[in-house]
């Protein structure tokens with residue numbers, strides 16, 4: 001497996017788009033560690049597939065270089081890059097049996113027959129198709145065919161990386177969980193470099209060690225699920241990760257406090273200075289907002305309480321600013337309440353980026 005270096009990558013699909021400064025990837029400069037499991041997460045159109053295709057060699061970037069370890073692969077074809085790919089829809093040979101499909105990439109690489117047999121048997125078990133091993137792929141369901149695609153991607157051990165583009169889209173919801181666990185298990189056992197594109201945060205957070213959050217052609221944060229939850233580097237990450245997302249309250253700064261709709265909220269002393277002229281927002285996860293008796297916190301107007309099983313979401317307004325709180329279901333919710341914030345969990349954003357702590 002290999003370390004993947006994305007060295008100042010930019011991409012515009014046509015020269016005209018480049019001239020108009022309309023880049024699908026505005027600037028990506030990062031390194032994926034050898035043996036890491038990365039998920040590229042972001043909304044439709046943010047550039048995930050473009051970046052994956054640049055890693056695989058299906059696209060050549062307008063600027064920058066791709067390196068696998070110390071080899072510059074920017075101009076190499078996907079075949080020459082020695083990678084495995086799993087796409088959104090099955091790519092298999094319909095006239096071959098399931099077993100033959102799985103053996104195919106190994107035979108191509110001239111792997112010895114006994115090893116092929118062993119690896120294929122292991123993969124059949126992992127994807128749950130042992131009983132259909134000798135059936136032709138043609139007659140199988142879309143779901144089963146996609147499992148074969150996954151198996152074909154995972155069966156080789158000599159690839160530089162395995163790239164997945166929304167591979168579980170056609171898989172039945174109850175099977176998704178099982179296949180995701182199987183992928184994670186394979187990663188643990190064989191430490192493959194995996195890059196997995198998805199717009200589903202559950203999928204990204206459960207699969208990856210590191211989630212690469214993309215927004216408008218840029219990587220806005222790479223972090224563990226905990227890091228993305230606790231210290232979103234950009235307001236988009238706060239909003240996109242978590243359900244409901246982070247509360248973002250437009251604020252002014254005044255002597256160590258944020259002023260939101262006329263109410264002062266003391267900031268942790270460690271939050272660094274902010275240059276004048278920036279647009280500032282206070283970020284707080286709904287999980288760190290609590291309701292306290294009137295007079296003990298900041299007065300809000302409660303609009304709605306939603307029951308979501310073990311928790312309740314309180315929708316409120318602080319002046320004109322909307323705010324959510326997530327509370328345990330057994331917590332009583334007074335008709336009139338103030339809110340209080342866990343101070344350490346307050347994040348300050350200037351022009352959408354997290355203000356560093358000292």
Ligand SMILES: Nc1ncnc2c1ncn2[C@@H]1O[C@H](COP(=O)(O)OP(=O)(O)OP(=O)(O)O)[C@@H](O)[C@H]1O
Pocket residue numbers: 013024042043044045046047048049050051199
């Ligand atoms: N062949 C193309 N020609 C021109 N523009 C393109 C082309 N493919 C993608 N784009 C544009 O590049 C941007 C990034 O697209 P990309 O498919 O990489 O996003 P994505 O995050 O993978 O989205 P999705 O989840 O919908 O697949 C979008 O604005 C898209 O419209």
